[in-house]
Amino acid sequence: MASVAVPLAGIEGDPLDSPVPGVHLRFVHINGVRLRIAEAGPAAGPLVLLLHGWPESWYSWRHQLLHLAQAGFRAVAPDLRGFGASDAPVRRQAFDAATLCADMVALLRDELQRTCCLLVGHDWGAMLAWHCCLLEPCRFVALCAMSVPPVYGGEASPIIGWARRFGVGDDAIFYYILYHNETTLAGGGPANLYGEEAASDTGLAEAEYDADVEVTLKRLYLAGTQSSVARLRRVGDDAVAVGPRRSDGGGAGFLPRLPPTPEDLPAWLSADDLAYVAAQYKRSGFRGGVNLYRNFGRNWRVTKRFAGTQLQQPVLFIAGEEDTVVRSFGGIEGTRQAVERKCHCLDGCIFLADTGHWCQQENAEEVSTLLVAFAQRHKGLLREQARSHL
Numbered sequence: 001m002a003s004v005a006v007p008l009a010g011i012e013g014d015p016l017d018s019p020v021p022g023v024h025l026r027f028v029h030i031n032g033v034r035l036r037i038a039e040a041g042p043a044a045g046p047l048v049l050l051l052h053g054w055p056e057s058w059y060s061w062r063h064q065l066l067h068l069a070q071a072g073f074r075a076v077a078p079d080l081r082g083f084g085a086s087d088a089p090v091r092r093q094a095f096d097a098a099t100l101c102a103d104m105v106a107l108l109r110d111e112l113q114r115t116c117c118l119l120v121g122h123d124w125g126a127m128l129a130w131h132c133c134l135l136e137p138c139r140f141v142a143l144c145a146m147s148v149p150p151v152y153g154g155e156a157s158p159i160i161g162w163a164r165r166f167g168v169g170d171d172a173i174f175y176y177i178l179y180h181n182e183t184t185l186a187g188g189g190p191a192n193l194y195g196e197e198a199a200s201d202t203g204l205a206e207a208e209y210d211a212d213v214e215v216t217l218k219r220l221y222l223a224g225t226q227s228s229v230a231r232l233r234r235v236g237d238d239a240v241a242v243g244p245r246r247s248d249g250g251g252a253g254f255l256p257r258l259p260p261t262p263e264d265l266p267a268w269l270s271a272d273d274l275a276y277v278a279a280q281y282k283r284s285g286f287r288g289g290v291n292l293y294r295n296f297g298r299n300w301r302v303t304k305r306f307a308g309t310q311l312q313q314p315v316l317f318i319a320g321e322e323d324t325v326v327r328s329f330g331g332i333e334g335t336r337q338a339v340e341r342k343c344h345c346l347d348g349c350i351f352l353a354d355t356g357h358w359c360q361q362e363n364a365e366e367v368s369t370l371l372v373a374f375a376q377r378h379k380g381l382l383r384e385q386a387r388s389h390l
Contacts, residue, residue, distance in 0.1 A: 015085035015283070019276055020062050022069060027085075030106035031099075036085040037078045037107070041069030046379040047114050049104065049140075050077040053123020053147070054289040055209075055220055057084035057280045059273075060122065064360055067368035073375055078107060080125070082288015084280045092201045095291040096298040097131040104128075105136055115139065116382055118375050122146040122360055123325075124292050130342075131299065133313055134306050142378040144316045144371055146359055147325050149338040153307030157297040180205045180293035202287060203294075209286040214278045216286070218264060224324055224357030225266040268362045310344040314381075316374045317348070318367060320355030347374060 015036060016025045023040045038058040048068050050061045058077040068075035079086040081103060082095060089095075108114050119140040121129030126148040133140045134152065151158070159181060166173040183203040209216040265274060317339045319326050329335040336349050350370060355363045 019059075020066070023062065023065050025058075028107065028111045030110055031103045033081050033087040033089065033103065035078050035081065035087070035103065035107065037076055037111075038065060039074070039076050040065040041074045042072060043074060045069075045072050045074040046375070046382050047074045047076065047108075047112065047117040048375055049108065049117045049119050050075065051104070051119070051121040051125030051128050052077065052080065052083070053121075053125045054083075054292060055217060055281065055286065056123070056125075057277065059084075059277060059280070060358070060361060061120075063364035064120070064368050064371055067372055068375065071372045071376065073372075073379075076107075076112065078104075079280075080128075080288075082291060083284055085283060088284055088288040090201055092291040092294045093298065095288065096295040096302065097128060098135065098298075098302050100128050101132045101135050104132055105139060108139060116141045118142045118144070118378060118382070120144045120146070120371065123148060123357070124289075127151065130311075131303060133311050134303060134309070137311075137313060140313065141381040142314045142374070143311070144318065144374050145339075146318045146367070147320070147323055147357055149317070149329060149335055150311070150342040151338075152300075152303040152342075153309075154300065154304065157300040159296040177293055177296075180290045181296075183294075201291070203290065206285060206287040206290045209290075213281045214274065217274060217278055217281065221266060221269055221358065222264070225268075225362065266358075266362070268358065268364070310342055312344050314345045314347045314374075314378050315339070315343045316350070316370065317343075317346070318350050318352065318359060318370060320357060320359045320362065321351045321353050322356045323359070324357055326351070347377070 016027070018025045018038070020038075023038050025036060025038050027034050027036055036058070038061070050058075050064060052058060052060045057079050061075075061077040065075045065077060080100060082088040093099075108117055116139050119129050119132060119142070121127070121143070123146070126145040129140070129143055129145055130148075130150040130152065133143050159177070162175060162178055166175040166178060168178075172178070180203070182205070183201070265271065319335065321332060326332060326335045329338050332351050335351075339349050340346060348370075352359055352363050352366060360367045
């Protein structure tokens, strides 16, 4: 199947105008919020639920939605709360893993009228998917996780560990997760609080990101794209972080600083693609997504009881060999071991050559083929689970 081309029409219009032929958009009201969902494939087909990451939306699954539909599956990709055209609650506590898992259970049970599904997640969607499989194993019966290995358990919240490792304040080594956890005081200055409770529900990161949506998205997508790495090095020092410490530049210094011109886009993201995604973030802003990062402590408390527990569901893990997340886990072997330790029934652990963080978009054909094959192998679990609930 050829890659999806997005028409210019409809990008700035009605949020239910789908730019992808064969994909239908609608709103659903579940768990106290309104979510926009994208659907494709036969209504009675085996259900595959796809969870996007940050900074993304349902649109990051545009290729896989069509491949799954063509194979006879019912594919559904929601805008998670805080993203796209979905509701964005104000309180950061509304974005913890237990709440987002409850959203997916309510979507499954109350709106889609299904007892269970195959689950797919990328980036933050993968982290949410791991948590969903722990918290609701009878509903999420198989998992394809992309980019991010399972991280749960541990003796302390990871946010505390990162604060100790990188430091706090202007002399700290810049680390984007800590930056996302910096909230603002009443007077507008940084609180620099990395503990369990923040001073407010807004912070420095979303103010910076919202100031220029297109440039923010371009910088984030280029930072995770394999094909951009060598080119960024050729551009010179002005294209990369100005220094490792907050005092060297602060802000989002980890992002490449390139002018917003079409030739700077990665090959997998057209100008029309960027325009559509940017329109979503102009509606939603970045705060909802950033609030995911402000819940590491709460998520740790919810899942620490699972320390030492292996997932029993079949799991397929897919990541790019050049993914920065893979490098942060010690490379391919370190990532493979992190996955193997947590999965009792590992279907496969696949690393794609010449592919960075945005694997389902950078390498859409191969990821779609692997995903459809995995879903075909395990769709029988859906019938078994459905019978068990009768």
